[in-house]
């Protein structure tokens with residue numbers, strides 16, 4: 001009777017220790033993964049992705065301003081400065097990835113030298 005009880009408790013403790021060990025291994029391997037290449041790569045990847053998203057948002061704003069400019073002037077703006085001066089664009093946006101925006105005067109579409117067109 002007592003022997004059976006002790007052995008059941010022993011199994012439970014061993015099981016708990018095993019789970020604890022597994023959790024430790026997972027935590028340690030997670031930390032190691034975070035400190036090695038994985039961290040730097042995923043950080044620069046997410047930075048690039050964030051920059052691209054800002055760039056796409058800029059392009060959409062420029063496109064809308066470009067269309068508004070066309071409606072007003074019956075021709076597309078030659079460049080971003082002209083859009084800004086017309087008041088259609090609040091300011092000249094900068095690509096966070098260091099790209100340059102180019103307006104196509106034939107259709108008013110903007111392209112980024114780094115991210116292309118969305």
Ligand SMILES: [Zn+2]
Pocket residue numbers: 055095096097098099100112113114115116
């Ligand atoms: Zn860009």
